[in-house]
Amino acid sequence: GAVVSQHPSRVICKSGTSVKIECRSLDFQATTMFWYRQFPKQSLMLMATSNEGSKATYEQGVEKDKFLINHASLTLSTLTVTSAHPEDSSFYICSAQDTFLSYEQYFGPGTRLTVT
Amino acid sequence: GQQLNQSPQSMFIQEGEDVSMNCTSSSIFNTWLWYKQDPGEGPVLLIALYKAGELTSNGRLTAQFGITRKDSFLNISASIPSDVGIYFCAGLEGAGGTSYGKLTFGQGTILTVHP
Numbered sequence: 586g587a588v589v590s591q592h593p594s595r596v597i598c599k600s601g602t603s604v605k606i607e608c609r610s611l612d613f614q615a616t617t618m619f620w621y622r623q624f625p626k627q628s629l630m631l632m633a634t635s636n637e638g639s640k641a642t643y644e645q646g647v648e649k650d651k652f653l654i655n656h657a658s659l660t661l662s663t664l665t666v667t668s669a670h671p672e673d674s675s676f677y678i679c680s681a682q683d684t685f686l687s688y689e690q691y692f693g694p695g696t697r698l699t700v701t
Numbered sequence: 702g703q704q705l706n707q708s709p710q711s712m713f714i715q716e717g718e719d720v721s722m723n724c725t726s727s728s729i730f731n732t733w734l735w736y737k738q739d740p741g742e743g744p745v746l747l748i749a750l751y752k753a754g755e756l757t758s759n760g761r762l763t764a765q766f767g768i769t770r771k772d773s774f775l776n777i778s779a780s781i782p783s784d785v786g787i788y789f790c791a792g793l794e795g796a797g798g799t800s801y802g803k804l805t806f807g808q809g810t811i812l813t814v815h816p
Contacts, residue, residue, distance in 0.1 A: 589743075617802060628789065628806045629744070678743045688732065688793055688802055692743035 588612050589681045591693035598669055599701055605665045606696045608679030614659040615681035619690060620652070623676045635662050669700040707790050707807030714780055715815050722788060722810045723774040730792030733766050733773040734804065738787045747788075748775070780814050787811050 588611040598604050608618055617636050621629040633649075635641040635656035643649045651673075653665040662681075666673055676697055680690040707724045714720060724733070732751055736744035748759050750766035750773060757764055763776045773792075777784055790807040 587746075591743075619803070626787075626809075626811065628808050631803060634803065676741075680743075682802065684802065689734065689746060689749055690791075690804055691746065692736075695741065695743045697741070 587689075587691040589615075589679065589691050589693040591679055591696050593696060594694060595697045595699075597699045597701060600670055601668055603665055603667045604669055604698060605663055606677055606679075606698075608662045608664070608681065608693050610660045610681040610683075610691075613681070613683045613686075615662070616659065616684045617682040618656055618662040619680045619682070620654060620662075620664050621678045621680065623678060623695075625676075629678060632664075666698065669698070671700045674698055674700045705790055705792055705805055705807040707810055709810060710808065711811040711813070713813045713815065716780060716782060718780055720777040720780055720784070720812060721774060722790075723772060724790035724792075724807045725772045726792055726805075727771070728792075728794075729770040730794060730805075731770070732793035733764070734791045734793065735762075735764050735773070735775045736789045736791060738789065738809075740786070744789060777812075780812075782814050782816055785812055785814050 590609045592607045620632045623629050632647045633641045633643045635654050637656050637659050641654035656662040678695040680692045682690050705724045705726050735747045738744040748764040753770045754768045755766040761778045787809045789809050791804040
């Protein structure tokens with residue numbers, strides 16, 4: 586149980602284009618999903634928290650207009666990196682939480698974004 | 702914001718040796734979690750600790766929730782090559798906290814196991 590998938594696993598895009606990353610909870614309902622960014626050999630940096638049906642809450646320093654988050658259902662959240670630039674290249678990881686059961690977070694496998 | 706101090710930052714050990722890593726915090730957490738991350742993958746939950754003083758095992762892994770609720774350790778016994786990876790501790794605030802539901806991560810411990 587508690588499986589979270591992400592798609593795509595890898596994406597290469599040109600500077601100025603937008604990229605959408607999907608995060609799905611496969612066998613549970615995710616009342617809350619989190620989006621993280623991770624640089625090589627560093628810890629996970631929380632970007633935003635999204636609750637199903639409401640606007641995401643962004644961490645300080647994260648541009649909400651650049652990183653659009655939608656959590657339209659209890660099993661799907663999307664992160665769209667708009668007008669991507671090379672400095673947006675990173676490993677993006679989502680996690681999902683069923684707050685009716687516990688506050689443990691289950692992570693997706695991550696998406697490697699490379700902006701050329 | 703809150704920070705977790707995780708140590709050591711890296712470890713190089715021989716197969717069969719035991720490993721110990723720990724996390725400390727200046728703040729209290731109601732839940733401690735230990736994750737392992739393989740290269741290019743997301744973190745996988747290893748052990749969750751919910752009560753101060755709790756000692757929990759999962760196979761060769763043992764973790765404890767410090768009695769003060771400000772620290773936790775993870776031990777790996779008889780290490781094997783597939784134990785290689787980055788281990789993260791994470792703390793979760795209790796209800797009423799401003800960051801309830803969010804995890805605060807340690808900096809990670811990079812484990813290398815030589816056959």
